[in-house]
Amino acid sequence: MDVLQCLIKGDNMGKIGFTTSIPMELIIAAKKIPLDLNNIFITDPKPQALVEIAEEAGYPRTACGWIKGMYAVALIEDLEALIAVLHGDCSNTQALMETLQLKGLNIIPFAYPFDRDPENLKLQIEKLMKYFKVNWEQVEAARESLLPVRALCHELDAMTWKDNLVSGSENHYYLVSSSDFNRDLVQYQDELQLFIKKAHARRPYQDKVRLAYIGVPPIFTDLYKVLESLGARVVYNEVQRQFSMPGASNNIVEQYIKYTYPYGAFARLEDIQAEVARRNVDGIIHYTQSFCYRQIEDLIFREKLDLPFLTLEGDRPGRVDARTRMRLEAFVKMLI
Numbered sequence: 001m002d003v004l005q006c007l008i009k010g011d012n013m014g015k016i017g018f019t020t021s022i023p024m025e026l027i028i029a030a031k032k033i034p035l036d037l038n039n040i041f042i043t044d045p046k047p048q049a050l051v052e053i054a055e056e057a058g059y060p061r062t063a064c065g066w067i068k069g070m071y072a073v074a075l076i077e078d079l080e081a082l083i084a085v086l087h088g089d090c091s092n093t094q095a096l097m098e099t100l101q102l103k104g105l106n107i108i109p110f111a112y113p114f115d116r117d118p119e120n121l122k123l124q125i126e127k128l129m130k131y132f133k134v135n136w137e138q139v140e141a142a143r144e145s146l147l148p149v150r151a152l153c154h155e156l157d158a159m160t161w162k163d164n165l166v167s168g169s170e171n172h173y174y175l176v177s178s179s180d181f182n183r184d185l186v187q188y189q190d191e192l193q194l195f196i197k198k199a200h201a202r203r204p205y206q207d208k209v210r211l212a213y214i215g216v217p218p219i220f221t222d223l224y225k226v227l228e229s230l231g232a233r234v235v236y237n238e239v240q241r242q243f244s245m246p247g248a249s250n251n252i253v254e255q256y257i258k259y260t261y262p263y264g265a266f267a268r269l270e271d272i273q274a275e276v277a278r279r280n281v282d283g284i285i286h287y288t289q290s291f292c293y294r295q296i297e298d299l300i301f302r303e304k305l306d307l308p309f310l311t312l313e314g315d316r317p318g319r320v321d322a323r324t325r326m327r328l329e330a331f332v333k334m335l336i
């Protein structure tokens, strides 16, 4: 029985949570459900209530909204285990995991190597394999089973910037969801296939302004809608695209070495510069999250990216606030 069949049949389907993209092929090889806590948090009908659960438990107001949301989701979802990325994601992960350990969650540590060394990454993957009781052959089979759905993601992305048939919000939705394929690979694949088919029949957008969006996904729930109402279309979603694993690879280690997000600002910069150049972008929006260490990296991107640049900051989940809206309006106006 192949991996897809197992997923349809629901064999042994424990949910494995994670706080950022990890080699999810291992989870699929183990016939379990990958679950990205970020996606559950931000698509919840009341994400603000999840933040409040964490604050009531004692999380400070000055902690990142994503961390608080993920804490609540991890408690609510019936997880078999939670993979903690202790290097290559977030400076708050250790404390998040400790507070969840306190609540009895089963935590599996994982670390991307700081120096992007394939040997070190291989060791980390082997540790996960040991936990999930899977071998290299099973992991590679799972990786190959995901290639068609990943190819659809890449097609959607090309239809966004090359064919101009897909909006920034649609691009964001499908690529951000590729971190766990909305917990249902078969349904995600069918939905995306149908979307692509329909989008091919559209008339291309006549863009007034083409934007790049860099940084972690927005905690604002309507950012793309606001930009589109102003006549600006996002044709590059940096981190979301990385979740879909855009680089062709020969094996799982290579795939997660090419994935830029865990390896710091300079690894990301290389990818951003190449994509911004080929996508004919007029300006860049760098989204930063309040109380996130990544805000400091803004100065690197500002200095190195030679295009009009707007830094946005979001704190709590919800609609774009009036001040941010005014800044977006002024930025787009300047680019028209």
Ligand code: SF4
Binding pocket: 064, 065, 066, 067, 089, 090, 091, 092, 216, 289, 291, 292, 293, 294
């Ligand atoms: S936005 Fe920053 S602080 Fe918040 S979870 Fe992501 S990396 Fe961590």
